[in-house]
Amino acid sequence: MKLNAEVRGGNKIAQKLQQIQDRVMAKRRVLVGLPAGSGNSEDGTPLVVIGAVNEFGGTIRHPGGTSYGYRNEKDAVAGKVRFMKGGEGLMQLGVTGPHTINIPERSFLRVPLRQNQDNIKKAFRSLTGAVTRGEITAFQMLDAIGEKAVGYCREAIKAGIEPANAPSTVRQKGSSTPLINHGTLAGTITYVVED
Incomplete structure (x- = not known):
């Protein structure tokens, strides 16, 4: 059996397909973390420095x-x-x-995002359909994904990130939960949708 097909409105279809492609393929990305200018801790240390040291670990050579x-x-x-x-x-x-202080890695960005990558992919797939239908923009989709990603990072901090605080740290700050003093670091985590 032979099948014949006819397509009408070639320019209109091509334009519509181009619109859908432009919406879906917009070159934007979501950046999650602590932006420059996030502020300082009580002792004046920039929060981005505190975040980087906790995310990757660090060594302090105390005089x-x-x-x-x-x-x-x-x-x-x-x-x-x-x-x-x-x-x-x-x-x-x-x-x-003089002595050395070793600060262990406590990833509050990479690990929670990696652990929730399937959930982020599902959100991306479901929202991509809304973008192709023109219900939302690619920017709105990435905005929603950024919100989810920030939520995963904040939840990880609240739940506690290993390793546990040293007994001296627990005494000093009055909490055994790493990365939580006043909630400043967790509250500073944000996202940016960037072209």
Whole structure:
């Protein structure tokens, strides 16, 4: 059996197909992370530096010179030696020498995004259909995917990222959950849709 087909409106069809292709193939991307100018922590350290050190790990070569001892009588009785700003406290026991501090990698961007890549792909596939039908723009699709990606990163921080904090860090910040002091880092994670 032979089949005959006729297509009418060649220019209109070509234009419509070109519109659909332009919407779907727009050269845009979603960037997720901490943008430059995200602000500083309480001690003045840029949040992008804190984020990078936690994301990839890092080493601090401390010059030493930090006083330690008993801050008050209660600490002395309990035998709790602590760092003291400017040697202020009940009794200074000494001053630290030069030492290295190793900060472990706690990926709050790469790992959560990798773990949720199937969910991100599903969202992309479902929203691509809406773009081809002209219901939303490619920018709106990428905007929605960016929101999802940021949510996955924030959820990972809230749930806790391994390895656990050192006991000294837990004492200092009053929390055993890594990357959470005041929620500043998690609140700074954002996305940008870029041409």
